[in-house]
Amino acid sequence: ASGPVKIVLPEEADLLEPCMATRSNIGRIIMQNVSETLTELDVREGKGLMPRLAESWEQKEDGSWRFNLRTGVKFSDGTDFNAKDVKYSFDRVMSDKNACESRRYFGGMNIKIDVVDDTTVDFTVDPVQPILPLLLSLLTIVPEETPMEFVREPVGTGPYKLTDWTPGQQIVLSARDDYWGEKPEVTEATYLFRADPAVRAAMVQTGEADLSPSISQTEATNPATDFSYLDSETVYLRIDHNIEPLNDVRIRRALNLAIDREAFLGTLVPDSAVLATAIVPPPTLGWNPDVKVFPYDPEQAKKLIEEAKADGVKVDTPITIIARTANFPNVTEIMEAIQAQLQEVGLKVELKFVEVAEHEVYYSKPFKEGRGPQLVAAMHDNSKGDPSFSMFFKYDSEGTQSGFSDPKVDDLIARASAAVGDERAKLWSEVIAYVHDEVVADVLLFHMVGFSRVSERLDFKPTMATNSMLQLSEIKIK
Amino acid sequence: MAEHLLEVRNLSVEFHTAAGVVHAVKSISYHLDKGETLAILGESGSGKSVSSSAIMNLIDMPPGRISSGEILLDGRDLLTMPAEERREVNGRRVAMIFQDPLSHLNPVYSVGWQISEAMTTHGLAGSKAREEALRLLRRVGIPEPERAMRKYPHEFSGGQRQRVMIAMALALRPDLLIADEPTTALDVTVQAEVLKLLKELQRETGMAVLIITHDLGVVSEIADRVVVMEKGAIVEAGTVREIYKNPQHPYTQKLIAAAPGKGAMHEPGARAEPLLSVRDVRKTYGSFEALKGISFDLMPGETMAVVGESGSGKSTLARALLRLDEPDSGTALWKGRDLFALSPAELYKLRRDLQMVFQDPTQSLNPRMTVYQLISEAWVIHPDILPKAKWRERVAELLVQVGLSAEHMSRYPHQFSGGQRQRIAIARALALEPQLIICDEAVSALDVSVQAQVIELLDRLRREMGIAFIFIAHDLPVVRDFADYVMVMQQGEVVELGTVREVFDTPRQAYTRALLAASLSPDPDAKAGHLASVPAEAADILIPKRSH
Amino acid sequence: MTLASTDNVIVAEPSFPVRMMRMLLADKFALCAAIFLLVILTIAIIGPPWLGDLATKQNLRGRNLPPFDWTRTWVWWMGADALGRPLFARIIVAAQNTLMVAAGAVILSSVIGTVLGLIAGFSSPRMSQIIMRLADVIMSFPSLLIAVIVLYVLGSSILNLMLVLAITRIPVYLRTTRAEVLEIRERMFVQAARVMGASSKRILFRHILPVVLPTLTTLATLDFAYVMLAESALSFLGIGIQPPEITWGLMISQGRQYLTNAWWLSFWPGLAIILTTMSLNLLSNWMRIALDPVQRWRLEMKGGKNG
Amino acid sequence: MLRFIRQRALASLISLIGLIVMVFFLSRMTGDPAALFLPVEASAEMKEQFRELHGLNDPILVQFARYVGDVVTGDLGESLRKARPALDVVLEAFTWTLWLAVITMTLVTGAAIVVGSLGAFRSGGFFDRLSSMVSLIGASVPDFWLAIVAIVIFSINFAILPTSGTGSVVHWILPIAVLFVRPFGIIVQVVRGSMVSALSSAYVKTARAKGVKSGPIIFIHALRNAMLPVITVVGDQAASLLNGAVVVETIFGFPGVGKLMIDSILQRDFNVVLAAILVTAIAIFLMNVLIDLAYALLDPRIRH
Ligand SMILES: Nc1ncnc2c1ncn2[C@@H]1O[C@H](COP(=O)(O)OP(=O)(O)OP(=O)(O)O)[C@@H](O)[C@H]1O
Numbered sequence A: 001a002s003g004p005v006k007i008v009l010p011e012e013a014d015l016l017e018p019c020m021a022t023r024s025n026i027g028r029i030i031m032q033n034v035s036e037t038l039t040e041l042d043v044r045e046g047k048g049l050m051p052r053l054a055e056s057w058e059q060k061e062d063g064s065w066r067f068n069l070r071t072g073v074k075f076s077d078g079t080d081f082n083a084k085d086v087k088y089s090f091d092r093v094m095s096d097k098n099a100c101e102s103r104r105y106f107g108g109m110n111i112k113i114d115v116v117d118d119t120t121v122d123f124t125v126d127p128v129q130p131i132l133p134l135l136l137s138l139l140t141i142v143p144e145e146t147p148m149e150f151v152r153e154p155v156g157t158g159p160y161k162l163t164d165w166t167p168g169q170q171i172v173l174s175a176r177d178d179y180w181g182e183k184p185e186v187t188e189a190t191y192l193f194r195a196d197p198a199v200r201a202a203m204v205q206t207g208e209a210d211l212s213p214s215i216s217q218t219e220a221t222n223p224a225t226d227f228s229y230l231d232s233e234t235v236y237l238r239i240d241h242n243i244e245p246l247n248d249v250r251i252r253r254a255l256n257l258a259i260d261r262e263a264f265l266g267t268l269v270p271d272s273a274v275l276a277t278a279i280v281p282p283p284t285l286g287w288n289p290d291v292k293v294f295p296y297d298p299e300q301a302k303k304l305i306e307e308a309k310a311d312g313v314k315v316d317t318p319i320t321i322i323a324r325t326a327n328f329p330n331v332t333e334i335m336e337a338i339q340a341q342l343q344e345v346g347l348k349v350e351l352k353f354v355e356v357a358e359h360e361v362y363y364s365k366p367f368k369e370g371r372g373p374q375l376v377a378a379m380h381d382n383s384k385g386d387p388s389f390s391m392f393f394k395y396d397s398e399g400t401q402s403g404f405s406d407p408k409v410d411d412l413i414a415r416a417s418a419a420v421g422d423e424r425a426k427l428w429s430e431v432i433a434y435v436h437d438e439v440v441a442d443v444l445l446f447h448m449v450g451f452s453r454v455s456e457r458l459d460f461k462p463t464m465a466t467n468s469m470l471q472l473s474e475i476k477i478k
Numbered sequence B: 001m002a003e004h005l006l007e008v009r010n011l012s013v014e015f016h017t018a019a020g021v022v023h024a025v026k027s028i029s030y031h032l033d034k035g036e037t038l039a040i041l042g043e044s045g046s047g048k049s050v051s052s053s054a055i056m057n058l059i060d061m062p063p064g065r066i067s068s069g070e071i072l073l074d075g076r077d078l079l080t081m082p083a084e085e086r087r088e089v090n091g092r093r094v095a096m097i098f099q100d101p102l103s104h105l106n107p108v109y110s111v112g113w114q115i116s117e118a119m120t121t122h123g124l125a126g127s128k129a130r131e132e133a134l135r136l137l138r139r140v141g142i143p144e145p146e147r148a149m150r151k152y153p154h155e156f157s158g159g160q161r162q163r164v165m166i167a168m169a170l171a172l173r174p175d176l177l178i179a180d181e182p183t184t185a186l187d188v189t190v191q192a193e194v195l196k197l198l199k200e201l202q203r204e205t206g207m208a209v210l211i212i213t214h215d216l217g218v219v220s221e222i223a224d225r226v227v228v229m230e231k232g233a234i235v236e237a238g239t240v241r242e243i244y245k246n247p248q249h250p251y252t253q254k255l256i257a258a259a260p261g262k263g264a265m266h267e268p269g270a271r272a273e274p275l276l277s278v279r280d281v282r283k284t285y286g287s288f289e290a291l292k293g294i295s296f297d298l299m300p301g302e303t304m305a306v307v308g309e310s311g312s313g314k315s316t317l318a319r320a321l322l323r324l325d326e327p328d329s330g331t332a333l334w335k336g337r338d339l340f341a342l343s344p345a346e347l348y349k350l351r352r353d354l355q356m357v358f359q360d361p362t363q364s365l366n367p368r369m370t371v372y373q374l375i376s377e378a379w380v381i382h383p384d385i386l387p388k389a390k391w392r393e394r395v396a397e398l399l400v401q402v403g404l405s406a407e408h409m410s411r412y413p414h415q416f417s418g419g420q421r422q423r424i425a426i427a428r429a430l431a432l433e434p435q436l437i438i439c440d441e442a443v444s445a446l447d448v449s450v451q452a453q454v455i456e457l458l459d460r461l462r463r464e465m466g467i468a469f470i471f472i473a474h475d476l477p478v479v480r481d482f483a484d485y486v487m488v489m490q491q492g493e494v495v496e497l498g499t500v501r502e503v504f505d506t507p508r509q510a511y512t513r514a515l516l517a518a519s520l521s522p523d524p525d526a527k528a529g530h531l532a533s534v535p536a537e538a539a540d541i542l543i544p545k546r547s548h
Numbered sequence C: 001m002t003l004a005s006t007d008n009v010i011v012a013e014p015s016f017p018v019r020m021m022r023m024l025l026a027d028k029f030a031l032c033a034a035i036f037l038l039v040i041l042t043i044a045i046i047g048p049p050w051l052g053d054l055a056t057k058q059n060l061r062g063r064n065l066p067p068f069d070w071t072r073t074w075v076w077w078m079g080a081d082a083l084g085r086p087l088f089a090r091i092i093v094a095a096q097n098t099l100m101v102a103a104g105a106v107i108l109s110s111v112i113g114t115v116l117g118l119i120a121g122f123s124s125p126r127m128s129q130i131i132m133r134l135a136d137v138i139m140s141f142p143s144l145l146i147a148v149i150v151l152y153v154l155g156s157s158i159l160n161l162m163l164v165l166a167i168t169r170i171p172v173y174l175r176t177t178r179a180e181v182l183e184i185r186e187r188m189f190v191q192a193a194r195v196m197g198a199s200s201k202r203i204l205f206r207h208i209l210p211v212v213l214p215t216l217t218t219l220a221t222l223d224f225a226y227v228m229l230a231e232s233a234l235s236f237l238g239i240g241i242q243p244p245e246i247t248w249g250l251m252i253s254q255g256r257q258y259l260t261n262a263w264w265l266s267f268w269p270g271l272a273i274i275l276t277t278m279s280l281n282l283l284s285n286w287m288r289i290a291l292d293p294v295q296r297w298r299l300e301m302k303g304g305k306n307g
Numbered sequence D: 001m002l003r004f005i006r007q008r009a010l011a012s013l014i015s016l017i018g019l020i021v022m023v024f025f026l027s028r029m030t031g032d033p034a035a036l037f038l039p040v041e042a043s044a045e046m047k048e049q050f051r052e053l054h055g056l057n058d059p060i061l062v063q064f065a066r067y068v069g070d071v072v073t074g075d076l077g078e079s080l081r082k083a084r085p086a087l088d089v090v091l092e093a094f095t096w097t098l099w100l101a102v103i104t105m106t107l108v109t110g111a112a113i114v115v116g117s118l119g120a121f122r123s124g125g126f127f128d129r130l131s132s133m134v135s136l137i138g139a140s141v142p143d144f145w146l147a148i149v150a151i152v153i154f155s156i157n158f159a160i161l162p163t164s165g166t167g168s169v170v171h172w173i174l175p176i177a178v179l180f181v182r183p184f185g186i187i188v189q190v191v192r193g194s195m196v197s198a199l200s201s202a203y204v205k206t207a208r209a210k211g212v213k214s215g216p217i218i219f220i221h222a223l224r225n226a227m228l229p230v231i232t233v234v235g236d237q238a239a240s241l242l243n244g245a246v247v248v249e250t251i252f253g254f255p256g257v258g259k260l261m262i263d264s265i266l267q268r269d270f271n272v273v274l275a276a277i278l279v280t281a282i283a284i285f286l287m288n289v290l291i292d293l294a295y296a297l298l299d300p301r302i303r304h
């Protein structure tokens, strides 16, 4: 069947700018619906990287990449899609006339693009970039005519085009007749915005909406409509290794042993959440099944602290947990519980909740001088299938959120980033194990799950990607 | 058996207060016939207002309670009548005019509307009611009645407001008109006008009038019969002449004897060094000149009475002398130093010597302070006068001095009648042992016996302590008894200044003569042709009062 | 010669506290309110040291325990919250912070506002203008926005929260006081005090303030509720008091997400707020009458009947 | 009258300038928009470039001078987030808020006057006790709590009203009902207090002496006199609604200015915050003028 759907989202998009589509509130609406990319990572069936606007690609001898583009593709403004648009889209992202967010994926690289002909484009990257096709799944393609500045009305090659945007109220996408691919069942999608999860859940229940990709755990009680999905978000406490007593590995280990992670499952954290052993979720390349979750062992933790104390480590210094308000469901309760558990083993722990902007000050470098020992509670999202999007930032000496500096880690990350194939997977596994077991870099907690409510008239199962994009073509109408 | 229009039988009213039950009215009975005027005479707090409020069903219950009695109107008891019927009586059969017309008129509606409402309430059509209201306004002598219809109460002078009240009361030609001290707030010329109007209207419509007053002059002017009340009970009743000529009850006798204007006039001695020497004081409000160059001298222990119609600038002068308002120009030398040039610190010292008793005792006493606090405040402000240990004793003394008792100390002002409150205000002024007291209409609100006693008290203070007085009044007999000098003011100017004898016996100005003529004598025999002799120009001076 | 007194016999009035007590006994509602407030006050003082541990001890397996389970000790009678902590104990412990923030903010704003209002109403027109413009600035500044900005700049703590809430409420008192002062200062008894040489300070505080005070008291009690709710709204927006500190407002906003399946989480703290405000209001209405000599008979009459 | 308005406008202009200066500097003390606009992983150069793009690198006084210059020429700047003029964003949201405030306050005032007056007339009676109890509870219920309970009851259990949104008239019922409660509670109390004293005044005695019925005594004689303090409070409450009913807007998905303001400050979208403050402050000024006019209309003594 086919027909319109209504989707209710937690927050409205500020603008519908294709080069900002990696931001979830924008991406959920336009990514692959309005704006398409050359490649696409399939998470639904685990088929890996799939062609989208590029029909095929290959790495040449010199390490550069050649992409063969699809033909007969038209933008929603009627112009034809060709290689020049690809080059322009990339140049636009890198321009200093805007603040395109997707630029960050291409940081530290020198990329030269050659338009070979209308359907062929070459990317020469220095240093050689083994995952360039994956990175290009994040580059939305816009027509050459698009201005450098941010636009509010996106033009793309996707199956839908923007037909109405009443700020504050709704955004409507309608299916295009001249789409190059298969015609989706959803003819029109209306996006509504409600900040309160209870209201979102209620709207699907009362039929005011058909789909709410995120509702709260407490609302998700009806198995017929409510689904949980691993949402690629990983919750952890980033440890600042520079400040005593957290500079002592025994204390870091004790922190890990003191937390009863199991107890959270099914209580404050959904039952289906996964205990984390890495900063990236399981389907990611190089995820290491051999790394084991720290057991809950308060006695051992106490012992380690005693030992450290005996060696003159100032274990009595109050440690501050810095968390972000409303970062994820139950964040206050979870942090309160963790605080209590850490206190249980004899550490002095304070809890401080801050708002986004301030949290960022604690989380990212440069760190404040004269700070005390800190644990920053944060949530990291990587649904892109490769750890490189996480590892450098979180663990490299130069990484903006890295709390420590270890030459071995730096070396491993550099090598893994440059490697391909099985070698790459092996190296990432090594990084993950080393960081977890030897460095005890942080307190990894959970890979979170999200809950969605889907009207019974739809056939749709959310996936790990649902957090950042919601492909209307994946929604079937019963 | 409706032989009387109104018959009050054994009416008792009580109030519940902190100190127990106050029996405000104790089993009183009187009656009133068509076309007759009955005056209820009695000192302040004797229950006059309460008894008439009972007739109008205006007593707040609680705290009040009508504990016994009947009020028969044409033989039907108003107290047991069904509410709806009872309401119909008010306005249609019985109407009332109140003492203070400003607060009794609704400030936010035009007077035309308010008069019409009396009629529309009882079923008259709106347009007819307005026509009738216009006629009434014209009838009570409001100038430019068409325009007046659209004006608001604050835009009228006191006398005019009282006329509006009267027009409103007369709207439905009631059988009975109750007038509760209808002229107390008015100056003599206007008072004469209002009484004249009441009499004329009574003649026209044949209504009965129940007038409440403590002014013997008013009684002799207008009433046929008198009921005298004391402490809630009726002590004597009879015709005006009987009561005046041959009072039986000791209280009545005292009341009649206390009527002012009979004693010998003061003969001021030689004048030497003045205590206060006022020269050419001027004050304007915007473009309006309230004082146009006032000059006079006052010796220690002397009383200067200031008389004149309402709005002539009497209070303004008092306020300027006390520096409550800054005058625009002029000097006032107090023992040689100019009052208007004093610094705040010097002024503070001088405050002790210069006190004031205000016109309205209700407003001039802080409602949240006890009598003790009110009087002793003087010593809080000027701590060197009296050590704290003696305060209680001295307050008691002062209270006795002004005719109250020491037990009143812990009471609040609202628990006193108007006259009692004024005595508290006087006691407060005395607490500072001043050399000059400015009394702005300080005895107008008092009934004659109290008035006489207060005047005598003031006189004694003057003799014994050498206190000088500036005595603002509109009651000429009182002035005659008390003053050494009289200053007559009109429209911000002194029109005549001289000793009492000069002004009363040989008035030089027409205006002064008009004033004297409008003054009412308590003697019923002296009233013949009284009101008729009020010169037209004096009666028509109706200067709008200051707005709220 | 003394004048004849027209008064009835005067009974000696009892002393002030005795009289207040009697008047309180005369008004059953006010009496209950006073007792309730006394209990809350006691709880606020002894709560944290007494039940502090119990109220923070988590038991994740006993979360959202329903209320009215009489088999357990009394702290569990109101049920448990999302971390399995007894709600009764938490409400008792939270009373301290709640009252501190609310009372602190109300007292601070009312005192500052009233003083500024007195000055604005009694001093030179220029001073008055300056103060009024200041009030306008605060007034047209959305209060939640001030709260957010100030809390960012200063950091969120009980004291700062109190300050912020106080700032936003100052204009209300300021305007009310000024308006009343302008009217009262023209009254005759104020003039009379001036004639006696009373200083401006005395006139303001002894004569004018007592007349304004009842209005301000009523305002303040209503504000008490407002402040508790504003604090709760700030928690709702994620910028109010932060755990592990607790207030009733925070408890409501934390319980909000369980509204459909564990109503008691936000119901009890809500009830506590409502009961406290209502008690304050009843008491302030009573006080308005009890402290007004003109109105006092209403209470004394009833007291007389009962006693 | 015109002169009066001009004076008021001038005084308000001073306040407005003070307000803008204060918000400008205070808001810039709350942190760097670059950190918020860009993801945590963004490089330092990217942040630097973002700041450059939006002129955030200049000294704050230069930024202020530029802002003032723009405002004088009627340009309130662009929204950092939305890539559109801040004023457009604000006016759009403000229109919603204005309607919500006007409708709510009209209903509240009407209802509160009736209930408060009747309570005052039989003060101490059953209706009086009941209404002050109800209004007190109303004034002490958290609005977000009320909002969600209302949705659960009326949208889910009875399914008679939509949960949220702005589509049609029925969508307005719940938000208005929730916003109604608190101001109603407060205004009822004020009306009652003011009416009690008006009803005990001398002119009411006069009206009783004229035989006027209870209805007209309450609603014609006493009410108009009692309205002045009521209008002040109505103004205060309306002002707080004009400043945005943040919580209710958040829950009901109402695109009003309150939520916009809070979101914008959370995102450090300074231009929008400033524009919103400017617009609401002007609206509140106009409302105050209206209130003064109402005073004059109600009380002839004020007209002069
Ligand atoms: N509300 C009240 N509460 C207590 N006592 C009252 C009340 N109203 C009147 N009284 C008392 O009733 C008595 C009679 O009062 P009323 O007003 O009738 O006096 P009056 O004769 O009219 O005096 P005045 O000439 O001063 O107006 C007074 O002693 C007064 O104290």
Ligand SMILES: Nc1ncnc2c1ncn2[C@@H]1O[C@H](COP(=O)(O)OP(=O)(O)OP(=O)(O)O)[C@@H](O)[C@H]1O
Binding pocket: B187, B285, B288, B290, B308, B309, B310, B311, B312, B313, B314, B315, B316, B317, B543, B544, B545, B546, B547
């Ligand atoms: N503050 C003021 N503003 C404007 N006009 C005023 C003010 N005070 C007094 N006036 C005017 O000054 C004139 C004199 O007033 P004043 O009060 O001195 O009269 P009075 O002689 O005391 O009258 P009464 O006998 O009625 O008390 C009046 O016309 C009054 O309207």
Ligand SMILES: [Mg+2]
Binding pocket: B048, B049, B050
């Ligand atoms: Mg009387």
Ligand SMILES: [Mg+2]
Binding pocket: B314, B315, B316, B359, B440
């Ligand atoms: Mg005067």
